[in-house]
Structures are given as C-alpha cells and as structure tokens.
Amino acid sequence: MNPDAQNPSKTSADAASDSVSKPAAGAEDQVAVVSRADPPQHDPERPLALRSVREQVEVPRRTARKILVLGATSGIAEACIRQWAQRGDALYLVARNPDRLAAVTADARTRGASSVGSAVADLDDTTTHPELLAHAINWLGGLDVALLAVGVLGEQSQAERSFSAAHQILHTNFLAPVSLLTWLANYAAPRHAGTLAVLSSVAGERGRRSNYVYGSSKAGLTAFVDGLRNRIDREGVRVMTIKPGPVKTAMTEAMKGREKFADVEAVATTLVKTIDMGKDVVYVPGIWRIIMAVIRAIPERVFKKLNL
Numbered sequence: 001m002n003p004d005a006q007n008p009s010k011t012s013a014d015a016a017s018d019s020v021s022k023p024a025a026g027a028e029d030q031v032a033v034v035s036r037a038d039p040p041q042h043d044p045e046r047p048l049a050l051r052s053v054r055e056q057v058e059v060p061r062r063t064a065r066k067i068l069v070l071g072a073t074s075g076i077a078e079a080c081i082r083q084w085a086q087r088g089d090a091l092y093l094v095a096r097n098p099d100r101l102a103a104v105t106a107d108a109r110t111r112g113a114s115s116v117g118s119a120v121a122d123l124d125d126t127t128t129h130p131e132l133l134a135h136a137i138n139w140l141g142g143l144d145v146a147l148l149a150v151g152v153l154g155e156q157s158q159a160e161r162s163f164s165a166a167h168q169i170l171h172t173n174f175l176a177p178v179s180l181l182t183w184l185a186n187y188a189a190p191r192h193a194g195t196l197a198v199l200s201s202v203a204g205e206r207g208r209r210s211n212y213v214y215g216s217s218k219a220g221l222t223a224f225v226d227g228l229r230n231r232i233d234r235e236g237v238r239v240m241t242i243k244p245g246p247v248k249t250a251m252t253e254a255m256k257g258r259e260k261f262a263d264v265e266a267v268a269t270t271l272v273k274t275i276d277m278g279k280d281v282v283y284v285p286g287i288w289r290i291i292m293a294v295i296r297a298i299p300e301r302v303f304k305k306l307n308l
C-alpha cells in the first residue's frame, strides 16, 4: 500500500471533504415551528389578553451529526444506529453482508435518519481502507463520529491449536482496526474535530484461559486506542475506549448464562449518550468497572487455578 494513503491530511481526504459543496441533507441548522394549544383557563399569573392566543414557539432542532459506522450489522452498532436514526442524524454504514446491510440501511431511513449511505466491504482487507473512508467522509460531507464495531469472537479451542485461526482473530480485532483508526486519526487531527468511538472489551483487561486469544486482540486494541487518545486528544479529537461486558448479540448467542447478559438497547442508550459527551473510557454496563478492578486484583498464583 502507498504509505501516503495512510496520511489523509495530505491526500485524498482533503479532496474528500473539501470538494463537497453541500452538507448532507438535513445537516444544516434548522428551526422547527411547533404549535401549542391554548394555555389552561385558570392561570392567575397570565395576562388575560394572551389566554386565547395560540402560541407559536420556536424550538431549535439540533444539528444532524455525521456518523460513520464500521461494522454496521453488529448487534451493538445496529442498536446505536436505530437511536441515531430516530434523532435524525446522517449515517454512512459499512458492513460485509449485503443483505443485512440493506436491511439496516432501510430501517435507518424509515426511522428518520436525515440521510443514509452505505458500502459493502470486508474490513479485513486493509488495502481498501483509505479509499473506503475517504468516500464515506466525502458522502457525509465531514465527520462528527466514527463508531468501530467490527469484531469476531473466534473459537478459542481452535486458536489454541492453529496459528492461522489465532491470526484471523488478531487480524480482524486488532490489525484491521489499527489500519482504520490510523487513517481516521490522521484525517481528524488536523481538522481538530471528531469522535472516534471504538468497541474493545473487558476481555482485554486480563488474560483468561477460556478466551485469551480474543482477549489479547482486545488488549492490543485497548492499548492502541488509549495511546491514540493521548496523542490526539490535545488536537481536539475525542478517542473513546468502550469496554462492554457480555451483551446479548449474535456474538454471545451460544454462551452459557446468556439470560444474565446486558440488553443491547440499554447498552446502545449508554453509548449514544457517552459518545455525545466524548468520554475517554466507558465500561458498559458501568458495574464492569468494579468487576474488572476485582478481577485485576486477584493474584496470579490464585488466578491461574480458576476456571475463568
């Protein structure tokens, strides 16, 4: 790959965002006029003359945000997309399964997204990342938020025996995100704006016998995202490390005790809110911050005897 392709501040990204003369539909500030019914009759504080007048109240509508979702058919991403669509944001959705992507795109339109673009892409192919990202940002007319939701759980037992199985997990969960985030960071930093929200996992906090290959891919991702934040937060770009505990999605469908896992809609509500706030590190549900503090504190001589 041309190394300059990872430097969007100098190459196609400027063309990508700067050549766009119109913002995405509905992205400009708008004012909604809302009619309110007559005020109640028994209001001694109100001047009589106003009681029978129908009021016109100007309510400023929030500016639609330009949101890129990488891994848009993920259960967690889909739930966030539903909420962003409902509030009228502009969305660009990337996933590898065309049928499921078409369904998510159609659903987002129905729910009220101001505009929805999409691209089918296998994100393991890092050579396509620069063109894909430049195109997405060009289509959106800028970038407020990128949510990176791609991930595979993989088969731990297989990955213990086969390097190629382990490599696949590490590639999808770590190397491909590093490629995407390097490009996005180099796009956002010189523009001093944007939020990069990355789904890592509590599994990255301590190597466990039952899932250390997946866990190590997320540990690498967490360290990369934390370091990236320390590099570009001062440029005005928010970089979020999101650490979910177990959530009811396709990824955990075959797991024992699934009924106790977090509800995906509740997780999405937390994520949509904390992405707006631009938090640094988010455990979701929040109880996992405490659980992981306890798990990290267990001495290794004890931990290695546990069946975790």
Ligand SMILES: NC(=O)c1ccc[n+]([C@@H]2O[C@H](COP(=O)([O-])OP(=O)(O)OC[C@H]3O[C@@H](n4cnc5c(N)ncnc54)[C@H](OP(=O)(O)O)[C@@H]3O)[C@@H](O)[C@H]2O)c1
Pocket: 071, 072, 073, 074, 075, 076, 077, 095, 096, 097, 121, 122, 123, 124, 125, 149, 150, 151, 152, 153, 172, 199, 200, 201, 202, 243, 244, 245, 246, 247, 248, 249, 250, 251, 252
């Ligand atoms: N669910 C949990 O308990 C949990 C806990 C902690 C962290 N997380 C993390 O949260 C993120 C979202 O997970 P989820 O729970 O929403 O699981 P999910 O529904 O299985 O979503 C994973 C998504 O990644 C996509 N993907 C995998 N490889 C890809 C590739 N090469 N190119 C494009 N897309 C690819 C999958 O697409 P296909 O459907 O086409 O395969 C799927 O849409 C993941 O990073 C996961 O590791 C999940």
